[in-house]
Amino acid sequence: MNRPFEALYVHVPFCRSKCFYCDFYSEAGRTKDGYVKLLLTELSLLQPELQQFPTVYFGGGTPSLMEPSFFETLLSRVGQFSEVTVEFNPEDATPQKLRALRELGVNRVSIGVQSLSDTTLKALRRRHTARQGLKAVEEALKVFNNVSVDLIYGVPGQRPEEFLRELETLLSLPVKHVSLYALTPYSETQLGRLVELGKVELPPEEQVEECYRLGAKLLEEKGLKRYEISNFALEGFRCKHNLHYWRLNNYLGIGPSAASFSDSRYRRNVSSLESYERKLAAGELPTAEEVKFSPDELKEVKLSFGLRLTEGVELEALGLKEWFQELLAADEAIGAMVEEGLLEFSGGRLRLGEKGVLTSNAVIATLLSKLPKSTP
Numbered sequence: 001m002n003r004p005f006e007a008l009y010v011h012v013p014f015c016r017s018k019c020f021y022c023d024f025y026s027e028a029g030r031t032k033d034g035y036v037k038l039l040l041t042e043l044s045l046l047q048p049e050l051q052q053f054p055t056v057y058f059g060g061g062t063p064s065l066m067e068p069s070f071f072e073t074l075l076s077r078v079g080q081f082s083e084v085t086v087e088f089n090p091e092d093a094t095p096q097k098l099r100a101l102r103e104l105g106v107n108r109v110s111i112g113v114q115s116l117s118d119t120t121l122k123a124l125r126r127r128h129t130a131r132q133g134l135k136a137v138e139e140a141l142k143v144f145n146n147v148s149v150d151l152i153y154g155v156p157g158q159r160p161e162e163f164l165r166e167l168e169t170l171l172s173l174p175v176k177h178v179s180l181y182a183l184t185p186y187s188e189t190q191l192g193r194l195v196e197l198g199k200v201e202l203p204p205e206e207q208v209e210e211c212y213r214l215g216a217k218l219l220e221e222k223g224l225k226r227y228e229i230s231n232f233a234l235e236g237f238r239c240k241h242n243l244h245y246w247r248l249n250n251y252l253g254i255g256p257s258a259a260s261f262s263d264s265r266y267r268r269n270v271s272s273l274e275s276y277e278r279k280l281a282a283g284e285l286p287t288a289e290e291v292k293f294s295p296d297e298l299k300e301v302k303l304s305f306g307l308r309l310t311e312g313v314e315l316e317a318l319g320l321k322e323w324f325q326e327l328l329a330a331d332e333a334i335g336a337m338v339e340e341g342l343l344e345f346s347g348g349r350l351r352l353g354e355k356g357v358l359t360s361n362a363v364i365a366t367l368l369s370k371l372p373k374s375t376p
């Protein structure tokens with residue numbers, strides 16, 4: 001029997017305009033009347049026992065563009081949650097909207113401030129100002145105890161000490177959770193194309209790492225401990241919903257481009273509102289891709305996700321303890337990684353060391369390349 005779902009993700013695929021670095025699926029310049037009905041249709045095509053979730057996360061796109069009635073309809077349908085997060089863009093964080101959502105059971109908001117420097121916001125081509133970003137956080141804190149803020153570093157023209165000052169300003173407010181994301185030139189984005197054409201130059205790697213290092217240090221000093229490579233929280237304020245992803249617990253995603261995981265099966269919806277609507281109208285689930293992981297693949301995914309977490313992974317539970325102990329004794333590269341503090345192995349758990357956090361992709365890739373393969 002399948003384990004129950006631990007988390008529901010609702011994708012809201014609408015934005016006022018498309019940010020040039022963003023690789024999430026969203027339609028610019030409009031919301032769609034009746035979108036909630038499409039989501040309810042998708043839910044009704046799934047089994048009835050799927051409809052209670054400990055955590056719900058409205059992400060996007062820009063969920064804060066939606067009216068309170070949108071959230072009311074969905075939350076009254078799914079019931080039973082301990083954490084309900086809504087992502088907000090600063091422009092939408094009005095006292096009225098924040099209060100209306102709290103009345104409906106929302107208890108956590110995540111605000112896409114991205115930067116507290118107007119110059120950096122301009123470089124990112126965001127629509128809001130630094131003042132609006134800060135005001136949004138202040139307004140959110142009047143209504144919610146659990147407020148998270150996203151910041152971007154590694155932006156052209158942004159110096160590490162400036163980034164640190166922005167973070168200091170932010171931390172003068174009682175935010176409970178901060179996510180730090182490096183600006184990444186994904187190939188299918190406008191930024192990716194501009195970087196490839198040499199029309200935008202990203203800061204050198206050492207400067208980007210310095211931003212992260214300084215930011216992480218300040219956050220830790222202020223009591224917001226890193227629990228995932230990009231995520232920091234005060235005690236008791238880790239994002240329960242996202243922890244389900246990284247621990248590979250079962251989660252359900254609805255809406256175009258949303259992903260779901262159930263036991264060893266991964267499913268992703270079509271990344272087009274039009275196809276999503278068409279499939280639902282035909283009485284079909286809007287699936288674009290479905291993969292059943294083999295036991296080897298599942299170990300690989302669990303290891304790569306689990307290593308993102310500060311808690312790391314318990315190798316015994318994955319049947320990998322002996323493998324790693326043997327690897328450590330026989331493989332020079334892995335031995336060196338442990339010696340240099342890129343990887344740590346203690347109490348049966350494997351985790352990234354302090355230095356490994358900065359080069360996590362390379363460390364995890366090296367480790368995965370050494371995983372044993374069972375004979376089919």
Ligand code: SF4
Nearest residue numbers: 015018019022060061
């Ligand atoms: S970054 Fe946020 S607001 Fe900008 S396009 Fe992406 S989802 Fe929309």
